[in-house]
Amino acid sequence: MNWDTIQGNWKQLTGSIQSKWGELTDDEVQEAKGDREVLVGKIQERYGVARDEAERQVDEWADSAKAKI
Numbered sequence: 873m874n875w876d877t878i879q880g881n882w883k884q885l886t887g888s889i890q891s892k893w894g895e896l897t898d899d900e901v902q903e904a905k906g907d908r909e910v911l912v913g914k915i916q917e918r919y920g921v922a923r924d925e926a927e928r929q930v931d932e933w934a935d936s937a938k939a940k941i
Contacts, residue, residue, distance in 0.1 A: 878934055879906030881941050888940070892933050895919065908934075
């Protein structure tokens with residue numbers, strides 16, 4: 873998976889991120905700035921899920937998001 877594509881299109885993808893993880897605030901999404909590890913950490917913290925589960929969710933979302941770019 874090439875995360876650079878996600879980083880390069882971060883602003884366009886913020887709506888998709890907030891649709892998937894509605895409990896994340898605008899500020900939290902903006903703070904991630906396309907950094908996968910930061911996004912995973914914020915999901916883990918906000919939703920109380922294990923790191924591997926947060927990573928799985930992010931990877932699943934990224935695969936579908938790339939199809940839309």
